[in-house]
Amino acid sequence: MKSNLKVPETIDYIVNWLREYAQNAGLKGFVVGISGGIDSALTSTLCAETGLPTLCVEMPIHQAESQVSRAKEQIDFLQSRYENISCVEVDLTHTYETMIYALPVIADAARLQLTQANTRARLRMTTLYYFAGIHQLLVAGTGNKVEDFGVGFYTKYGDGGVDVSPIADLMKSEVRTLAAYLKVPESILNAEPTDGLFGDDRTDEDQLGASYDELEKAMLADEAGKTETDFTGRDLEVFTIYKRLNRINQHKMNPIPVCVIPEELKL
Numbered sequence: 001m002k003s004n005l006k007v008p009e010t011i012d013y014i015v016n017w018l019r020e021y022a023q024n025a026g027l028k029g030f031v032v033g034i035s036g037g038i039d040s041a042l043t044s045t046l047c048a049e050t051g052l053p054t055l056c057v058e059m060p061i062h063q064a065e066s067q068v069s070r071a072k073e074q075i076d077f078l079q080s081r082y083e084n085i086s087c088v089e090v091d092l093t094h095t096y097e098t099m100i101y102a103l104p105v106i107a108d109a110a111r112l113q114l115t116q117a118n119t120r121a122r123l124r125m126t127t128l129y130y131f132a133g134i135h136q137l138l139v140a141g142t143g144n145k146v147e148d149f150g151v152g153f154y155t156k157y158g159d160g161g162v163d164v165s166p167i168a169d170l171m172k173s174e175v176r177t178l179a180a181y182l183k184v185p186e187s188i189l190n191a192e193p194t195d196g197l198f199g200d201d202r203t204d205e206d207q208l209g210a211s212y213d214e215l216e217k218a219m220l221a222d223e224a225g226k227t228e229t230d231f232t233g234r235d236l237e238v239f240t241i242y243k244r245l246n247r248i249n250q251h252k253m254n255p256i257p258v259c260v261i262p263e264e265l266k267l
Contacts, residue, residue: 121158152249
């Protein structure tokens with residue numbers, strides 16, 4: 001899908017927003033988990049553009065070699081362009097295996113696999129906050145608008161556990177546009193989106209049942225007040241997928257519910 005963003009102005013706006021937020025928070029810069037995907041590539045580049053210290057963290061857990069190589073390519077790209085970039089690799093494979101060994105196994109294989117995938121994401125979140133605490137940095141989120149506010153395609157308290165979300169108001173098509181403008185490596189721009197949490201080659205589309213372009217179109221239609229009766233064929237199928245995911249993942253998108261005690265129950 002084609003973006004109508006004013007690209008240079010949008011980049012400047014996000015960069016200034018990030019810089020001002022960090023300065024107002026009294027923190028030094030940012031820490032970003034680098035996955036080899038386009039979202040983390042754009043986020044890390046935007047953080048680098050602030051001129052503030054930006055720590056890029058690789059956190060492989062049985063990671064596919066293609067994802068590892070793209071992550072390293074992104075870090076090399078950043079270090080060749082920016083002086084404020086540092087990097088560290090923390091191989092969490094052993095940590096993950098130790099934790100999984102200590103936890104019970106359930107008979108439902110699909111549920112177990114999804115739970116273990118989410119465990120990977122939560123280990124990575126913990127690692128990012130470790131470095132954030134040591135270096136007085138903000139954890140920069142890498143979720144885009146379709147993931148964060150459309151279908152809820154992220155792990156609660158995993159990659160959803162962040163301090164700032166610089167690209168969460170950008171559709172996936174807009175992420176691609178900004179990343180291309182900033183000259184993110186072609187291998188990343190052209191890679192099939194994947195969360196890399198299952199240790200196999202499944203893509204985001206395999207998990208979601210629709211591409212980001214399709215889901216973006218459905219999200220815009222939903223925001224415009226369209227319903228299932230407005231669609232047929234594949235468009236109806238995708239719109240139904242979008243609505244179902246949006247409904248079941250509201251617990252991620254909404255604030256944590258608080259049980260407010262009525263005044264009459266208080267002494």
